[in-house]
Amino acid sequence: MNQNFDIIIVGGGAAGFFTAINIVERNPKLKVAILERGAEVLNKVRISGGGRCNVTHAIFEPNELVKFYPRGEKELRGPFHQFCSGDTIEWFENHGVELKIEGDGRMFPVSNSSQTIIDCFLTATQKLGIAVLTGQSVQSIFKRDTLWKVETQNENYLAEKLILATGSNPKIWEMLQTFGHVVVSPVPSLFTFNIKDSRIKELPGVAAQVTVKVKDTKLTSTGPLLITHWGMSGPAILKLSAWGARILHDKNYQFTIFINWLNDADKEDVEKKLKDLKQEHAKKSVSKKSPFELTNRLWESLVLASGIEVETKWADLSKIQLQNLANQLTNGTFQVNGKSTFKEEFVTAGGIDLKEINFKTMESKLHQNLYFAGEIVNIDAITGGFNFQNAWTSGFIVAKAV
Structure with a gap:
């Protein structure tokens, strides 16, 4: 049996959730599912910033912000003009989460707990009717006519559009290589x-x-x-x-x-x-x-x-x-x-070659209706909320595009 959706997002982390919520808020008619291989979603969010979740950084000028990305500096300039740290603050405020700036520029929820961000995302997905399906480890992805077919160990899913937000998951990178994408091999970054x-x-x-x-x-x-x-x-x-x-x-x-x-x-x-x-x-x-x-x-x-x-x-x-x-x-x-x-916030340099992505939409240049959000691409930042900002910005752009 195939389960049909308009859009499937693989990866139940920060980028996956942010993308899903923004898509359905723009178009409530769309049927969207998030597939997560683990038993729990948003694990990295939970432990980030020492359990406080360093949501973004108080640098509001796109041309300044890009300087904190060893990989992605040039490519992120356009995206940050569409959705920057100020937009992040506003987005979370509109969703009932107030952020504060610390002395070093890092921004956290006023509650000082990453659970606030997790609850915000879970509440929004429930309210919008987004299917969050855990324990779904993707075994294969292929294109059937105009549809994407995603097989997990116990289910088959079909969707018109596929969004990959799987971070540094080598298995998904390998699948993408069979689709002709070049993956820059990952090395530790922080x-x-x-x-x-x-x-x-x-x-x-x-x-x-x-x-x-x-x-x-x-x-x-x-x-x-x-x-x-x-x-x-x-x-x-x-x-x-x-x-x-x-x-x-x-x-x-x-x-x-x-x-x-x-x-x-x-x-x-x-x-x-x-x-x-x-x-x-x-x-x-x-x-x-x-x-x-x-x-x-x-x-x-x-x-x-x-x-x-x-x-x-x-x-x-x-x-x-x-x-x-x-x-x-x-x-x-x-x-x-x-x-x-460094801590448990393991960041890698590596991922899908940036030349193969249209940064106006985050769509693959090789395959129509295939999009990327977050750390799956060869973008990474220094510590301080910048990797999350990349997740929010890329998720926002994907949502606008689809």
Whole structure:
């Protein structure tokens, strides 16, 4: 027996639900079903943002917003002019969910709970009569005359239009390759760096505002860095991992980084400041108190790494020791040996080649009535609500198109 619908959406995540709701709100006559392979829908929404759901980011200019997408920057410009973060806020407000902006620009529901977003979606799908069918793992997709046929392990579905919102599901990517689509192979995008180094061994939890560069590449990033038990994390590192997803994968996650612990201070300037301190604080011990915006513990660790013993006074520093210290502060070299997944919000770089998608409609350029929403395409962003914004925007555009 075939179950007939006007539109079938595969994938019960953020993009799938947002697309379905927007379609039926525009055209209540359409019969729409969401097929989800798991027993539960919206799992990633539930755990995102530490269970608070980082819905979007408070950047309201499309041309600014696109800068946070290592893959998709050029392609998203048009879509963001149609549906941007401001539209997201308005959409959720119209659906009874108020959002708030945090100091770093991230936006969350006022309730501080991702359940609010899930309830909003579930209520809307029920009210609009959208069929949400769980435990439906897609086994095959093919085109029969003008209809799409989707077979799951226990049902067959027919629909005029098919929307894939399956995120980074390799099985669906494989099926699309049989349809002639090119899939850019997925590699991890947001990850932290594993570093074993005596300078940071005793400092988990210490943070600093830094500039990080990857040796022999153009990769560079500025922002807060957090020292962890296994190495380094924080926005500066995560940004680097996103922009360098392919390059660092090709290096097998073995590479060298340079850290300027004083953000972007110049080595010569720092050396000059250290010479001044040598005059001013002649009788004080070097390692006791940090003269820069660094925690005392980190300062002490870098002082020791420069070959300066704990009780050494400023007056007794040799020229070489001063140079070593300036170097540790502005150009510390660290070996990265492997990566760790950042939280449970695993993001991949990879997916359907962007050249094969019409970004005015999110329709496949190869097959009529086949659409894509969310992370199934080769678009990904740094952390901060940007991946969700891509889900909302692409879902909105698909809904408008169909």
